[in-house]
Amino acid sequence: MFLSFLYQYRQYLVLGVYVLISVAFMIAKSDRVNVNLKSAAISLISPLQKVVNNVSEASENFWNSIEELKKVKKELVRSREELEKLKGANIEIEELKKENERLKFTLENQKKIEFQTAYAEIIAKDPSNYYSSFIINKGKSQGIKINMPVIAYQGNQKGLVGKIIEVSAGSSKVLPVTGVGSFVGAMMADLRYTGIIKGMGKTSDHVVLEYINKDATINFGDLVVTSGQGGIFPKGIKIGIVLGFQKVKYGLFYKDIKVKPIIDFSQLEDVYVIFKQSEETFYQEGD
């Protein structure tokens, strides 16, 4: 009787069990069990993600190479004509110059980093359209800890990317400065007014610098850097440039400023995790 009742309503029972499990996890959101489970699961999944990433890159490279081949063919015809005009040598010299400059730039970037860092590649991005975290291929076994700052080089500039929020054995999750829930102590590089940079999520092209003195004279294009307050991010790392102002409700003493990040996150492929700075007490071991 009881069994037939269970069998008859099994779809609702299963639904109930799944709903209960989900809600239990959500309620225990700050519980360490939650983090443990996540990092354990990421440890299992990240090797697969690396494989998928490699396969997709390989297939993309294949298609790109076909496109490249077409381009190269055109380029070749054009180059031959040009080569005849210029009697050969000049073009090759130019190409070598460019290659040389690019290699020099990479080498200089490495030298410019004044912190002890670990190079890491992005292996996966958040599947949702709301959150913007991403996973890198370095984890606890490479010495990565929660709250470690992450930076990157783009063009000629070093900029703040974000911080580590989860660590598993061979990979870590990074919360970018643009992400929902990201808060970074910041200041105007020239005027030294301090505030907090708040991430606005994936769909916004800017972050917001909050709590800036209402009387501060700020111009478009002014540079915003980390203030070092809060102890997580080293002082003076570029965050972005002033894009404009934002209306603040009841803003008697402060104004909010729109800031365009220095780093173009859509182009980001590799990052540097900062290991050491003056105070390293804030870094936590991942679970």
Added chain:
Amino acid sequence: MKKKITIILVLILVIVLQSSNVIDRLKIGNIKPNLIMLFIIYISLTTNILTSETTGFFVGFLEDILSQSLIGVNALTKTLLAFFLNHFKTRLFTEKIISVFFVVFLTTIVTKLFYFLLILLFVNKVNFYHAILKIIIPEAFYNALFSIVVFPLFRLILERKRLWQKP
């Protein structure tokens, strides 16, 4: 049946992993299609209620692990999506492209509204005006368009039937 379950499991793994890698390259503006949701919608419309609920729960759970989101939010959202969609599937006409387009469009909107409601209740403040205009509606539209391409593909893999072939 065993073969179909194996195919579903393999598909789940591929889809979840692709969603954090390859799908990112299909972004228009800042929006990418939600392949995970499309798969659950397809499974809910074509299989029984237990398979739908279980697929919804486990796929949502995997998504939670890969995402910055609170664990359980996607699991709950996707389980309920699978349950209700499967429950009402007989009333939905999903053999025509246009019907599929609207089912996916509306399902995405309702599911995402519920998702943001959970975010609001358990995680942080949500600007619903921004979420609806910048995330929910564009994603619903993109999902609906993308479903026209991927549903026949799911059908081909799971049921060995050709594109938009009538039963």
